[in-house]
Amino acid sequence: MNRRPVLRRAALLLAALLPLSAAAQDVLIRNATVHTATARGTLQDTDVLVQGGRIAAIGTGLPAGSAQVVDAAGAPLTPALFGGITAIGIEEVSGEASTRDGALALGQNARDITVRPEFDVTLAYNPESILLPVARVEGIGFTLLNAGTTAGGSIIGGQGAVVRLDGSPDPIGPKALFVSLGARASSLSGSSRAGQWMLLDQLVDEARGRIPADSRFALLTPAGRATLARYLDGGGRVVVAVDRAADIRQLLRWAHKHKLKIAIAGGAEAWKLAPELARAGVPVFVDTLANLPGNFDRLGATLENAARLHAAGVEVGFSQSDDASHNARKVRQLAGNAVANGLPWEAALAGLTRVPAQAFGVADRTGTIAVGQPADLVLWSGDPLDVAHTARQVWLGGRAVPMRSRQTELRDRYLHPAPAPESGALPRAYPPRVD
Template sequence: MRSPLLLAAALCLSVNAASAQNLLIRGGEVHTGTDAGVLDNADILIEDGTISAIGTNLTAPSGTETLNAGGKPVTAALFTGVSAIGLAEVEAESDSVDNRLADLHDTPMRPEFDVTPAYNPHSTVVPVTRVEGFGFTLLGASASDSIIAGQGQLVRLDGGYTSFAGDKVLFITIGGGSADKAGTSRAAQWMVLEQAMAEAKRPSRQGEPALLTRLGRETLKAYTRDGTVVFAVDRASDILQTLDFAQRHGFSAVVAGGAEAWVVAGALAKANVPVLLDPLANLPNSFDSVGSRLDNAALLHAAGVDVGFSGAETHNTRKNRQMAGNAVANGLPWEAGLAGLTSVPARLFGMSGGELSAGMAGDVVIWSGDPLEVTSAADAVVLSGKVDSMTSRQTRLRDRYLPRQSDLPRAYIKP
């Protein structure tokens, strides 16, 4: 638990930094995520929200706020994985869930569905996630009526309404869990996807039954020009079909899930297709994941596949750090584990950041210890050079009900 003194200091500094243009982080163990490696006792100078210099004994312009890292680990802000942060406040309350499409029956597939207009940066989930050291997420469309779920985009968790980065991303779900959305068969899933691609590449014909609207055809066709498509897929044979489908239609594919990805690691490396992996998947909880194993990430990395991490539920995406730590515990090199939370997803989805170097976004976290250990915590979170208050609905509830005099009965403690 963070000390009240540390919380007060972070809050005080954030108030000043909110109006400041520059910030100097002094004396950290800086994990750059670049060829420069780890820099001991290094400083980071952030000017106008961007890292301008990294080195020792840096001098800063007059009026620059200073944050002392005290030799602690310093990294780029982390990636939550694919989520519905800012799109789903309470899953049990449909009025607050905006990441999936249902009951539009005029056409079966709506690739034009885009979740980003519904993003609420003031969702209580945003600061809950941010104070744990996470600075960006990939908003994902969740499959409901169709295996083509819709579009999402990377967004920085800085509280801005327009903090999106990179291009839109299309989400497609393949496998046994989504078979009921396409003829109850894997073969039917590929059949209707091929039909949708055929529709997208030619004008509609009068009176012909269609899977897509006019806008849906235009949207899907646009992705054939090297657009990024995230395929939620686990079974090795389905992954191979995904690679073939993406190559034939000009998609830049990303595999999400990939429980059996290690089986086809060579094919993924040859196709240069990365995997957003859930490294905690180690049990055959479906017929799509019979081959699950804890060293999946290590095997993929050894084969030359870029590995990122995703899979935690939206309200617990901060556990993505624990997931990366488990991958490292099962053979993945530590540096690759950190990259899977930072530089890999930033590069895949077009965000400036994910590493600490001049010219990158000033999104930095100071950690109490090893960021891939569950016993460590974020001591300070900096986004665009502004220090976060490190408060959220959860910390306020904690402070509201934390006993002050534990020797008294509950009725007398902080009413």
């Protein structure tokens, strides 16, 4: 049997799964529709020159020199996209507990509440996760690792950070602290959302030293006190998962009182407080697929959430509420849905690029197309906010990403199987039966 096609496919898959360790190649992307996600907006028939992994020039008629030339023929070129707030790299199989590292469970009931803000999910990040190439081939270049809440944990899930999906092992930005509020977290706060504010106020008092560390009522370890203290007085971004307008109102008051720099994840009813959110400078990462009153915290959900927030001056980003790690590609659908319901196209693209990069402290590393920026780029077959179109090529740090993943390999394997062995009609993935 000819094993060369099998070996070739195996080599392609291995290349897709390994970190992007090869040196960046100089590239000139010619005649593209360049969506910069900056104040320059969209540039027609424009060239982008990449040298040494960074964007060296943007213009027309740029000389190629020794750079490889890619003719975009007018196709869209965007920054690599934000995959949302996910567990990419800290979760492999959602149904297998041994592969999930994104949440801490140390206590099993209210008497055993254990609050560990020092818990840092980035320490479990696996840059060789099978999910990285699955996301990369969809044009996704970075994500915020989520420290989630779970039974036996607390409303403070822990810390995460932004990682680039280029195979590098470490975060590229500052840590963010994750908090869950509302009905989704009431089981972690004595079965009452009112208890959440009581607990949060106590934790702040502990971090500020107003409750002695040796008090029998203390909830934080010394490391937890030091960690939480870093986020007070604007010291770091606190990402709060919350939907109901009443809870968001309390959150704004609480954040103002303690001088916290917050971002909202979810925010199904955030549009009701759009002016207040704009005045406070709070970005909101919405899930436009969660547009029905699926629970009592989302009775005011609407397809126009993103558009109404933007109209009021709120910075809008996108992130899925459910299954974000395995279906990160859906963030484009979220943005496209928002455009279909009134959000300007450029604002939707910014919500997938510039807005999250700025919100999470990595604007100098990714999120825009500008001279001097790392070359995290995607060339598309058409409108990137239309799911009918796909990424033709992705570059991260100027390195061309192999446009292969385990999913594409499986697709190709079973759509175009090799000729079945003479002994039977089964695909080659199955050994011939021996009677």
